[in-house]
Every structure is written in C-alpha cells, then in structure tokens.
Amino acid sequence: SIGNNDSRGALIVLEGLDRCGKTSQSSRLLSYLDSFGHSVELLRFPDRSTNVGQMISAYLSKQSHLNDHTIHLLFSANRWEKRSMMETKLKAGTTLIVDRYSYSGVAYSFAKGIDIEWCKAPEIGLLAPDLVLYLDIPPEKAAERGGYGDERYDHLEFQKKVAQCFQILCDSSWKIIDACQAMEDVEKQLQETALDRVITCQKGKPLSFLWR
Numbered sequence: 383s384i385g386n387n388d389s390r391g392a393l394i395v396l397e398g399l400d401r402c403g404k405t406s407q408s409s410r411l412l413s414y415l416d417s418f419g420h421s422v423e424l425l426r427f428p429d430r431s432t433n434v435g436q437m438i439s440a441y442l443s444k445q446s447h448l449n450d451h452t453i454h455l456l457f458s459a460n461r462w463e464k465r466s467m468m469e470t471k472l473k474a475g476t477t478l479i480v481d482r483y484s485y486s487g488v489a490y491s492f493a494k495g496i497d498i499e500w501c502k503a504p505e506i507g508l509l510a511p512d513l514v515l516y517l518d519i520p521p522e523k524a525a526e527r528g529g530y531g532d533e534r535y536d537h538l539e540f541q542k543k544v545a546q547c548f549q550i551l552c553d554s555s556w557k558i559i560d561a562c563q564a565m566e567d568v569e570k571q572l573q574e575t576a577l578d579r580v581i582t583c584q585k586g587k588p589l590s591f592l593w594r
C-alpha cells in the first residue's frame with residue numbers, strides 16, 4: 383500500500399437540509415472513490431436498523447411520541463453504537479461516507495429550542511469528520527423539490543431554523559457547496575475535495591474527536 387503505519391481511511395460527512403441531495407450525492411461519491419480503487423463504504427444516520435434506530439424511526443414517522451431531550455439522546459446513542467465499528471474501519475484503511483452526523487443531531491434539536499451546548503454535549507468523544515461537505519440550499523428551494531413528506535420535520539419554518547443552526551456550527555473545515563447547481567456540477571465539486579482528503583488521511587493524518 384502507499385501509506386505508512388498511520389495510514390487510514392477518511393471520515394467524510396455530508397450534511398444539509400432535507401431535499402438538498404445528500405443521499406444521491408453520497409452514493410455518487412462512493413462510486414467515484416471506488417473507481418480509484420479506494421476501499422469505501424456508505425453509512426447514514428439515523429441508522430434505523432438497530433434497536434435504537436427502530437425507536438427513532440417510529441418517532442420520525444409519528445408512530446411514537448418522545449420528548450425533545452429524549453429523542454436527542456437516542457440520535458446520539460445511535461452514533462455511539464456505531465463508533466467503534468467506524469474507528470476499526472477507518473484504521474483498516476476504509477473511507478466512510480456518512481449521510482448526516484452530529485451536526486444534524488445538534489441542528490434539528492436546536493431548531494426545537496434546546497440549548498446548543500446541551501445539544502453538543504453527548505457528541506463529545508465521537509470521531510470528528512475529516513471533511514464536512516455541506517450541501518447548501520435555501521429552505522424555500524428545498525421545499526419546492528418534490529414537496530415534503532409526512533415525517534416530523536417536514537415543515538418549511540422548521541427547516542429555516544435548522545439552516546440557521548448549520549450556519550452557527552459551520553467552521554473552516556467545512557466545504558460549502560451550492561446545492562442549487564446542476565447535479566453534475568455539485569458532484570464534481572464533492573469529488574475534488576473528497577479525493578484530496580482521502581489522500582491526506584492515507585498519508586497518516588491523526589484521528590480527531592468532537593468537539594475541538
């Protein structure tokens with residue numbers, strides 16, 4: 383292999399509002415990195431397949447009711463239950479493309495009126511992404527895309543608050559991409575930045591943790 387002993391995969395997170403195109407761009411990015419022969423896997427949060435994930439799924443589809451703090455902690459627990467698997471894969475050289483992460487966790491709960499520092503606290507110690515790709519779209523534009531479904535957070539006013547919180551959380555390690563561009567142009571921008579970061583991690587960038 384090209385790397386040294388500290389060579390590892392990159393943790394690449396895609397974030398953004400509902401309907402920003404995260405999910406399709408995640409799988410396109412996977413094929414792209416895969417075509418270079420990189421070991422790469424896709425994850426998404428919430429991961430609805432676990433016990434915790436099933437509680438989250440029932441909540442999102444309004445089949446169950448939980449108070450705002452409780453569901454916040456379940457979303458966080460859902461990341462904690464995947465943490466060691468993620469670390470193992472990264473250290474084995476696999477790049478992880480993750481559709482939503484702690485930033486969604488904080489932004490959606492903050493939008494309900496929960497204190498931001500409280501929202502961030504349970505995320506402390508989770509693996510920090512090597513790159514956050516933020517697919518930037520005005521909430522009004524996102525709403526026009528095929529309309530909202532019937533899940534809990536599918537409301538324009540709520541999405542506006544979520545967008546505000548993403549702005550607060552954004553730092554210099556984020557790459558903001560205009561998600562209103564043609565799909566192919568969005569895709570190209572993601573590719574360049576992601577490939578660059580994969581190579582940096584291959585060279586042995588140490589893992590870091592939330593929140594710096």
Ligand code: FDM
Nearest residue numbers: 427428457458482483486487490491535
């Ligand atoms: N969501 C997602 C949260 O509220 N907190 C979180 O920690 C995460 C990961 O769950 F509305 C919200 C965001 C979205 C909903 O997400 C389900 P998907 O991407 O539609 O499955």
